[in-house]
Amino acid sequence: MTGSADPLVISFGEMLIDFVPDTSGVSLAESCAFIKAPGGAPANVACAISKLGGNAAFVGKMGDDEFGRMLVDILRKNGVNTDGVCFDTEARTALAFVTLRKDGEREFMFYRNPSADMLLKESELNMGLIKQAKVFHYGSISLISEPCRSAHLAAMKVAREGGALLSYDPNVRLPLWPSEEAARSGIKSIWFDADFIKVSDDEVHFLTQGDPEKEDVVMTLWHDKLKMLLVTDGEKGCRYFTKNFRGRVTGFSAKVVDTTGAGDSFVGALLTAVARDPNIFHNEPKLREALTFANACGAMCTTQKGAIPALPTAAEAEKFISNSKAK
Secondary structure, eight states: OOOTTSOEEEEESOOEEEEEESSTTOOTTTOOOEEEEEEOHHHHHHHHHHHTTOEEEEEEEEESSHHHHHHHHHHHHTTOEEEEEEEESSSOOOEEEEEEOTTSOEEEEEEOSSOGGGGOOGGGSOHHHHTTOSEEEEOSGGGSSTTHHHHHHHHHHHHHHTTOEEEEOOOOOGGGSSOHHHHHHHHHTTGGGOSEEEEEHHHHHHHHSSOTTOHHHHGGGOOTTOSEEEEEOGGGEEEEEESSOEEEEEOOOOOOSOOTTHHHHHHHHHHHHHHHOTTGGGOHHHHHHHHHHHHHHHHHHTTSSSSGGGOOOHHHHHHHHHHHHHO
16 A cells, blocks of 8 residues: 555665574574565665555665665565665675574674665755655664765755755664764764654663663753654653653553564654644644554564564554553
């Protein structure tokens, strides 16, 4: 189902292949075999939106190789517009080996030296498509190196000029940055441009070096141009901060197999709601309802391996919510 009647949400950044061990709870070295899963946070968000009946496009670059073509095919199968995707004949599609520890949390090892997504140039951007965005969503991995960083900044500027709301989920991946300090300053270099920012409790700790549970610590990340700051607290749910109100929405318990993509599933659900009603952050009951739905989508995504295959449809999420309430 494509939600072509919906306002367009564009996700910008990387799409790659995650190789996940077929056995949970082992290190990369101990794993005998790996399952190939499409990944990359911005691409996961685009698929999440489309699966929920929204209108999503992905802008990024793949290698002109088997894996790159496979990824574009997966976007299309999931109903995502790929008019903003280009291919690099020189560089390969990025790979990540992701191991799931016994607690379902992840360790990463990346192969991108440099990968195609890092080589996206401003001249390769489909500006006509970007100008149509109602919401423009991105992470921080595309800020790590040139020319992709300049392309990212140019795309943000064009989206903003076209009237889009800017959505930022930094998705901290420390192994990809030269140092922790470089990661902090790189992530914060575009902090003040966003209308929405979503961070996890761990990312709050990393960015502030304070206790993420404390509201005054979280509020050091607030800025006056922000319409909404969201902190995800895993299965505990999420906290929301807007100019007029703040609160917490409890999460859903699920049998966790793999946390990959849970945050992206949450973001996709929220951005689908924002695209449909850009004033949602002025309406607390409506926002809480959207966040409850987003929490359910995040929880459902943890119940199977790989991000994109685990993303729910709207009907599946509604059913999950009503079953959880019935308990």
